[in-house]
Amino acid sequence: MNAPTQMIARLRSAVPLQLDYGGPTIMNKPSSLTYFERDMASVVHPQTNLLKHLQTGPTIVTHGEGVYVYDDAGDRFLDSGAALWCNSLGYGSERVARVAYEAMQKLTYFQLFRGYSHGPAIDLSERLLQIAPVPMSKVLLQCSGSEANDSAVKIVWYYWHGLGKPERRKIISRQGSYHGSTCVAISLTGNSSYHKSFGLPFDGFIHVDSLNYYRSAKPGETEEQFSQRLADALEATILREGPETVAAFWADPVQGNAGALPPPKGYFEKVQAVLKKYDILFVADEVICGFGRTGSMWGSQTYGLQPDIITCAKQLSAAMLPISAILMNEKVFDVVKNESNKQGAFVHGFTYAGHPVAASVALEVLKIYDEMDIAARVKSLEPVFLQQLDGLTDHPLVGAVSGVGLIGGVEIVKDKETRASFDAGVDIGGRIVENARKNGLILRVASNRIAYSPPLIISEDEIVDIGTRTRAALDDTLAEVRAL
Structure with missing residues (x-):
């Protein structure tokens, strides 16, 4: 064995x-x-x-x-x-339970606010940067996938404010997507059943066509042709809204809420070309796909994504404790860093973000993934x-x-x-x-x-x-x- x-x-x-x-x-x-x-x-x-x-x-x-x-x-x-x-x-994992027990004995809790830190948060952030699918600069730890996506939207808006373009506020995602349950994350979500009776989604959240080739392809249309049509529709949406008003495009590599639906052939290659053409940030929601689910460590690797920001959660701790993370590249962090200096601080955070016990558990889970390959x-x-x-x-x-x-x-x-x-x-x-x-x-x-x-x-x-x-x-x- x-x-x-x-x-x-x-x-x-x-x-x-x-x-x-x-x-x-x-x-x-x-x-x-x-x-x-x-x-x-x-x-x-x-x-x-x-x-x-x-x-x-x-x-x-x-x-x-x-x-x-x-x-x-x-x-x-x-x-x-x-x-x-x-x-x-x-x-059931006694190994991870022991890690949580020992971590809680050492440091039951401390925050990351106002410059405080602790070893588990630092170690986990470093490890995430090491295994990131594309070069990333910094990590913001949160508590759930919803919090990660909600926070990433704020980072996107903060980024464009920092560049003197606050009008770039609209977010585009896809029908069939799910990005969380906060008011902002559910506005990202492309499923109307999550919006009914809540007065949602908020204005400025736009949902483009579904990726379901089986349901939505025209007669005789190949997957590549279907993907091109989706990319063309995305570009038409950007032009209709005004490229100068669009902040970011959100995508989960495989759409969980659409029924564990992989993208059609050539989809992300064609979509990323459109985003690059109009200088639109690309956020990859890896909450479901991250950490091995697609046969690569990240869904971004499976489908050749080059995101500016990555959100992840769920399998980060194998669900043993609540934790999530946002990874941002140097382009984004450089602007966020300077804007925080201008405003006096990066005024965002959650009480339990980067909790030392949860971070310790996530680190152990990542070690287990390495050992299992x-x-x-x-x-x-x-x-x-x-x-x-x-x-x-x-x-x-x-x-x-x-x-x-x-x-x-x-x-x-x-x-x-x-x-x-x-x-x-x-x-x-x-x-x-x-x-x-x-x-x-x-x-x-x-x-x-x-x-x-x-x-x-x-x-x-x-x-x-x-x-x-x-x-x-x-x-x-x-x-x-x-x-x-």
């Missing part, structure tokens, strides 16, 4: 540190209520129909091991999505993963598949010939998710696509198992919709 394989075996078998809380309590007093009942009485759940939740209740996850999680009924589920794209090293491992699993996706194309509900590394998706259709989608009332996504649960599989469905992003420690056999369980879920769903 080689060293990376031994490392994976240890991670998969590791049991996290256990703390005995003495069972359910309320205000330190024993409670006769179950966690299910207490959740119903007290918890608001994100991305959840809150009325229906009060009728159906939560699934209580009690523990995890490797690529599996267990509920309070003892049922085991294979997690095909690494929770929220982030749990790259699976569930994580990008090479993902690349070696890519053929098996893509084979499982391809194997579903004969199913009546499947229109097309696409993927890269260990991220990809399956297009769900009502009719394979016309590529028509199911009516919203059928809730095809909800049916597939529920039938997957019945088959012991946690699936995510987004934008009529099943989206996969399993933990990076997954084995070939477990990837095959995902394919088998997905087919069973699709069969059960097909039987349901035919009976409607």
Whole structure:
């Protein structure tokens, strides 16, 4: 057994540190209520129909091991999505828990405000600059992907103010993108369902066409031609808005919210040429793709991106503690530095940004990635993963598949010939998710696509198992919709 394989075996078998809380309590007093009942009485759940939740209740996850999680009924589920794209090293790591424990003993907390610093923040920032896909100058640590993208927007605006061009304020992103849940980050997001009833998006956030070649290509149009049309549409949007008013273009290398959708061939090459022509900053949102997911350490490497700013989170700490980072190149930092001097300070920050315990955990996770040669491992699993996706194309509900590394998706259709989608009332996504649960599989469905992003420690056999369980879920769903 080689060293990376031994490392994976240890991670998969590791049991996290256990703390005995003495069972359910309320205000330190024993409670006769179950966690299910207490959740119903007290918890608001994100991305959840809150009325229906009060009728159906939560699934209580009690523990995890490797690529599996267990509920309070003892049922085991294979997690095909690494929770929220982030749990790259699976569930349970005593090694990382020990690092967090030792870090907390040494320095429970200190801020990075007003020139203070500490070793973990410095070490992590240096390491991120060392592994960056393109030369970067400085790192701003934050707490989440949403915070990273929100902060990056402020940096972009600060940059153009520093150059005496405050009118360059508009941000362009793509339909199908997701960039976070703050008011600014959700304005970046190209999905109207995230905006309804919140009075969002803010003005000045512009969303260009979807990248879905299967859904949006014209008859006979090649992927390269489709990409050129998208690049031409981007240029037309810039000209319509006025290049002198456009600050930046935002892009996630693979669109998670669009259903783990990779870009069509030639897309980023053509788009970057447009951005360069009009001197528009390019921000790569690597929150999902960073740290091995696409078969390279960064999605930017997989697709030849040359960003001015990179945002990252999720797999930076393998989701074990909240942390994120913004990397900016020297061109951007030089202006930000000078503008901060002009204003007296760079007046931005979050209390917990660069938390010493979270930074220590992220450093250890990056060490584990090095020991596993994580990008090479993902690349070696890519053929098996893509084979499982391809194997579903004969199913009546499947229109097309696409993927890269260990991220990809399956297009769900009502009719394979016309590529028509199911009516919203059928809730095809909800049916597939529920039938997957019945088959012991946690699936995510987004934008009529099943989206996969399993933990990076997954084995070939477990990837095959995902394919088998997905087919069973699709069969059960097909039987349901035919009976409607």
